[in-house]
Amino acid sequence: MEVIKIKGTDDTPNVIFDKENNTLEISGRSLPEDVSMFFDPILIWIDQYCESPNEKTVLNFKLEYFNTASSKVILDILLKFEELVEAGKSVIVKWHYHEDEEDMLEAGEEYADIVEIPFEYVIITD
Amino acid sequence: MNSEMMNNLKENQSFLDFAYQLYKTMKTNEISLVYEGEVTQEITKTFTSLTEKNLAKNAESNMVQRKVFNVMVECLQNISKHADSLSEEDEERRGIVMVSKSDDSYNIITGNIVKNDKIPYLTKSLETVNNLDKDGLSELYKKQIKEGKISDKGGAGLGLIDIAKKTGSKMTYQLKTLSEDRSFFILTSTIQRN
Numbered sequence: 384m385e386v387i388k389i390k391g392t393d394d395t396p397n398v399i400f401d402k403e404n405n406t407l408e409i410s411g412r413s414l415p416e417d418v419s420m421f422f423d424p425i426l427i428w429i430d431q432y433c434e435s436p437n438e439k440t441v442l443n444f445k446l447e448y449f450n451t452a453s454s455k456v457i458l459d460i461l462l463k464f465e466e467l468v469e470a471g472k473s474v475i476v477k478w479h480y481h482e483d484e485e486d487m488l489e490a491g492e493e494y495a496d497i498v499e500i501p502f503e504y505v506i507i508t509d
Numbered sequence: 510m511n512s513e514m515m516n517n518l519k520e521n522q523s524f525l526d527f528a529y530q531l532y533k534t535m536k537t538n539e540i541s542l543v544y545e546g547e548v549t550q551e552i553t554k555t556f557t558s559l560t561e562k563n564l565a566k567n568a569e570s571n572m573v574q575r576k577v578f579n580v581m582v583e584c585l586q587n588i589s590k591h592a593d594s595l596s597e598e599d600e601e602r603r604g605i606v607m608v609s610k611s612d613d614s615y616n617i618i619t620g621n622i623v624k625n626d627k628i629p630y631l632t633k634s635l636e637t638v639n640n641l642d643k644d645g646l647s648e649l650y651k652k653q654i655k656e657g658k659i660s661d662k663g664g665a666g667l668g669l670i671d672i673a674k675k676t677g678s679k680m681t682y683q684l685k686t687l688s689e690d691r692s693f694f695i696l697t698s699t700i701q702r703n
Contacts, residue, residue: 450583451671455659458654
């Protein structure tokens, strides 16, 4: 499968979606004006991935900030992976946050409330 | 000296007075940013990174920095998506933006033109979020993020809820009537520093 590798900017995140190396990661900040333009190719990639997923899928979010439009797209991404869980596949979300950023932890917990995917919370230390 | 020159001098003097008054007011109220003009994504990026640098220089905690950044983005993107212009022919989405600091808080004040027919919905949304506590806001956020769709303007209908969640304080707002069908909407969001 094609690898998505996008370097982050001031208003868009780093994205690595690499099936072969089993790396699915979104990091940095996400506040684009047009969220669809940025995320649509990623959503299409996920649809393709879900047709023949890896044995175990780990989805990493290491976001320092995202705007509300991005938060809606993040839910769309999670809902796609939820279908994998429903199909009996192993999926886990690793939600990374800095210890002093409670808002980011809460954002993860809210997603975990909405979707049926196990969440693991990882404290970023740097 | 002819009268035209006299007038020019007077105008010049009153402008200098104004500039000095503005400077004094900004100093007294620790206003770090004032802007009036079109609000675009470029402006949003510039102002948020400028404010971020200022806050870091003032050694504000990461949490406060993040909240101020967050609220600024939502306020500015609200203007760039929803602001109206003075007339139908004009398509620019303009607004004013101000960031001020006091002993215990940061205020982010934005103002923009809004059509009067949107006001009932706007004020109802503001009253709704202002009347909810933390858990209530979280529930409303989850409901809206599940049910909402990204609009053709790229909004998710979550901006005001998010501001209320992140600030933990009530937003204040004012409306000044400009004409039969338009008003000026001023929104103040407050972030506590401790």
